[in-house]
Amino acid sequence: MSDVKKDNKLGLLLKKLLKERSISMRKLSQHTEIDTATISRIINGKRKANPDHLQKFADYLQVPISELFIAAGFTIEDKNTTTQSNILMSVESIQNLLESSNLIDNKFSIASVEQQLSNYEQYVQTEEGKENILNSFGEKLKKIGSIGPFISQLKEMYEKFRLNKGTPRELAIVGSALIYFIVSVDVIPDYIFPLGFIDDAMAIQIVANLLRSE
Structure with a gap:
């Protein structure tokens, strides 16, 4: 004691x-x-x-x-320097960790992240969706202390969205990643360190790959 x-x-x-x-x-x-x-x-x-x-x-x-x-004594990795290979560990390994820790009940999969992104694409094309991104992105960064994988990519995506740089399709894709980062309903809750930002990182990489294919 x-x-x-x-x-x-x-x-x-x-x-x-x-x-x-x-x-x-x-x-x-x-x-x-x-x-x-x-x-x-x-x-x-x-x-x-x-x-x-x-x-x-x-x-x-x-x-x-x-x-x-x-x-509180929890170990937190520097998410800005974590390599992509470390973040994008096998889905099976992530699931095993989550299940053994009894942290969440729902199954983790890349498909679940992709489905969320697809749902958000429609939302970000509405005025409400755009306002949500513009008003909430900075606050979310501040809230987590600007740590998290691919923060620099997120900031670049935000500037692209804010300045309306891109086709409507590209902006919808970028916006989906930003909303995924902003909202608290992640596949893996953000407070579960160091796994809490893995699905955000995957979302950003999925979006980056989609943009390259456009």
Whole structure:
């Protein structure tokens, strides 16, 4: 127990954030739907926060989730330097990891990512879809602390979409990847590190390949 308290970086960070924002543990509990006693134990180093706790803390306190994950002692790879071969590991390996960890129930497949992208192509051609991308892309980057595979490619795609550079078909394809990145309903939730960004990475590569074939 003393070891947990001694290296309680997350607890110290949460205390600092709550003090800066004049937020009580009770108020944090109300807005995150995490029991006050649980929050107290996490802050005091008597309990380890799980990814769901960290996601809710990050959302309410408006801090990059990566900052909380690092403070909590989770290992986070530098997604900008991760090679494509490492990210695009075999679908079977990803599925085995997810199943053994009991993290998600639905099956992971490239086809499921492709289907989502296809659905989003129609949406991004609407005014609502365009506004969603223009208004939400920057905020999503800020929320995750600008870490994630192929962030530079995402930024290039966003600029292409924002400046309307391309045919309607190309912009629809690009927009589908941007929406996939923005929305929280991924095949693999973003908070599952280091797997949480794999399907986003696959979506971007699928779109990049589609653009090359156009």
